[in-house]
Amino acid sequence: MKKLLSGAAACALSVAFVSEAAATEWNASVWGKRRAFTEHVEKIAELVSEKTDGEFTINVSYGGLSKNRENLDGISIGAFEMAQFCAGYHADKNRAITVLELPFLGVSNLEEEVAVSKAVYDHPAVAKEMAQWNAKMLMTSPMPQYNLVGTGDPRTTLEDFDGMRVRATGGLGKAFEAVGAVPTSVTATEAYNAMESGVVDTVAFAQHAHLSFGTINKADWWTANLNPGTVNCPVVVNIDAYEMLSDEEREALDSSVDEALDHYLANYAELLERWDTVLEEKGVEKVEFTPEVIAEFKAKAADPAREAWIKDMEAQGIPGQELYDLVIETLEKEQASN
Template sequence: MKNNKNAISGAKKAGLTRRNILRHAGLASTAALITACDNGSQTTATGAPAIIGKKRKLKMVTSWPKNFPGTGTGAERFAKRIEELFDGNVTVKVYAAGELVGALECFDAVSQGKADMYHAAEYYWQGKSSAFNFFAAVPMGMTASELTSWIRFGGGQELWDELSAQFNIKPFLGGNTGTQMGGWFQKNINTIEDFQGLRIRMPGLGGEVMKRVGATPVTKQGGEIFQALSQGNIDATEWIGPWNDLAFGFHTIVKNYYYPGIHEPGTGLSIGLNKDIWEDFSSHEKSIFTAATMSENDMTYADFNAHNARALTSLIDEHGVQLKRFSDDILKTLAEVSATVLADTASADPFSKKVFDSFSDARSSSMKWGAIAEQAFMNARSLVAK
């Protein structure tokens, strides 16, 4: 509190208008944290570090429909935060999927310098390397908190940096959707045999799991799913969760809504910055940018958790959606097939194996701790709380 008072006092002395004093004071605590990581930065009269650097106009391409809840709005929020933290010296123009490049073309655009950064999910780039899957989501993989722990403190970021550097990109976690739903199905799924012949929209390694149990996986960007489902071109689809599914209106076509989504237990969203720009940043600018991505990662996850709970209630109570759980037998089979898919993915090349080993060690450690921590607590809480 004392730091904010000093910031306000200093701002008055510096001649700032009253309208801007609180905004500068609000940034002071973040700026002070950044300064601790950047001892060489200069400071202003307020005691906050000066934002000294080039004026930059950055283009951010995304894999999401414009202003789409959680993903699209998260990208817009991140862009605004960058502009505020850089005090206007950096501006960010956000492009929705299809406005500058296609949803699945963001990686190449940033790699080649046609755009400056992207907001997407790394499994979209699995054609470049199978290892990218592990930095977004894999079947029976890690939850949001487990993934973040591996990236930040388990060696995941270093591996991700090494992988993306081959394509001239510096990667960051920039959000998480949390555990996703199993999806919308035209027919009941009572046994594993019910997947036979099913045309289901599911990307990444989850799609490979579906293929191995007899379904036909289809990759479609978000904006194409509703039409494909309504016209009968697909029989089932997963997207993200109740918040986004409600917004897309899947419930107007299908009423069977299954859980849990074993294919994406905690999907990391990513921000990829052109590496030439990253290396042109000063250490101070790098600290600011990194702090902004970490903040957005936490904000997006909280956003999804809050809105998914409300949207699920709406789908069931207001729209007659039938919430159904995959049977234990189905889940066990999907888990066994998932293990095989991950092992095959790891064998694709030495680097994928290296990432898989690190990921697996982190998942195992998280599961052991989680069993006696959050999982045990939630089991206990469910005995009395509703």
């Protein structure tokens, strides 16, 4: 009997060990704290676990695995399996997707941002460039058009932007530079301190970031309709880790992307509905630019930035014109369907 029990116990332990060994656990590196910007990462982790009965789990880490500017490097060496990053943090590492950060592209809502991002992410030039970092595009982190919060007197004309110290990365930084501002690319987590210490006068963020990183608490005013552009922040996975997934696990991950993005969009819509109330509660003045000022800004920033970007990309062997045309064609198609 003892021998039989020992054998049964050994068998149970063996089954338990195999079961444990078969489970897949990923780590996802993001930053800051849980907020609208990370809701799709949280949702996809939840969906993957549900679809695999807990056999495939994704642990979301807020800054515990890597600095936000180093997430792509971490993916490249397999330090973690999933990560979120923003193209403007290291434009030289992800040149092709910076087309999505060009100023005044004409994207008017988050659904359109999702559509143009998907189209660009699916382009072979993007897949090839990301593969150099052992990264595969999974999904975007759609954000509204950025706007400024600032201290002191409101800036209502382009002349007011001359000498303005602004936290703005990538194409947005170049757009503000085109009208005389002085951009700095401090990270999102550094923006509040930069504003508090006077390193910058203004900060360009989407609404959720102004809330999450506290810049709205230092603001005297907010530009409600400048809408110069946004940043593009993909979620990527390590190619080796992705290919090591079982067919069932890979299907669970891939099939959850659209649902995770739908959750993100619904959550962000609720935040946007509350935004005016937030401004009122914090005593932040809403600045509305005239159509003439916006047109002047666009003329000075959009055309030169686009032409310079295309020329620069083509010189580096990246199909800049093709990528830009893809964005515009996708946007026109999306807007026509709505």
